[in-house]
Amino acid sequence: MAKETPCELCLHPGGEVIYRDDNYRIVLVEDERYPGFCRVIWNAHVKEMTDLATAERAILIAAVWQVEEAVREAMQPDKINVASLGNMTPHVHWHVIPRYENDAHFPNPIWGEVKRTPSSADLAKRQALVPRLRETLLARFNQSLL
């Protein structure tokens, strides 16, 4: 059987890497409408969460909750959206997205219909919180190494 083409998340980090260990990495996603959008990406090419061993799932989802907590703390969103889809890139990765009632799609998912153009002031305010998110993530994940 021919070997499959390596997938995007096997070839590329998938964003600005904030933390990486043997199992997974945490990246900040470049999306001007969604400052603070993070992904938690399993390093190995695995398609579904239930393809991982129970202990591996636990490791990955614990990281997702850590990221959710860091995003809530630093970005103060109105809601958190968490999803593992992978239809385009079937390599386990979790989206952790801070949502605001006046963001581009709210209350739709960010993949749904656009509802409004967010104000530049709001986006700038959120963008200004990203350094704090970076620090919060670094502190949480480096501490977990101790």
Place this chain on the structure above:
Amino acid sequence: MAKETPCELCLHPGGEVIYRDDNYRIVLVEDERYPGFCRVIWNAHVKEMTDLATAERAILIAAVWQVEEAVREAMQPDKINVASLGNMTPHVHWHVIPRYENDAHFPNPIWGEVKRTPSSADLAKRQALVPRLRETLLARFNQSLL
């Protein structure tokens, strides 16, 4: 402070209840384009996963993996999508969605742009697998009670 209006998932089961215990329930969602679409709903009104205690999160997410495994086994999808959004109904619930390369939205999320009208034959074939899914779920969750 005025009491908030009870939310939809506090008032209604949210679908055909397949299993329910003190913590959560599993429902089959009525969506003609997505036979086998399940939700795992935390019974208490809690907004985010990280508002739950660590032990509660573990209970809920273990149920989500059980549902994912049952959906894969019974529905044989090309991909599984899992998400906790709650922008409209901020009461923790997980969507577990069997996806097929020729379904209405693939490779978009089901909340994204429609890509095609799925064939009635494919939908009928998937619908015909739902009784098997119901049985698989019942077997898994009743067994976990033993």
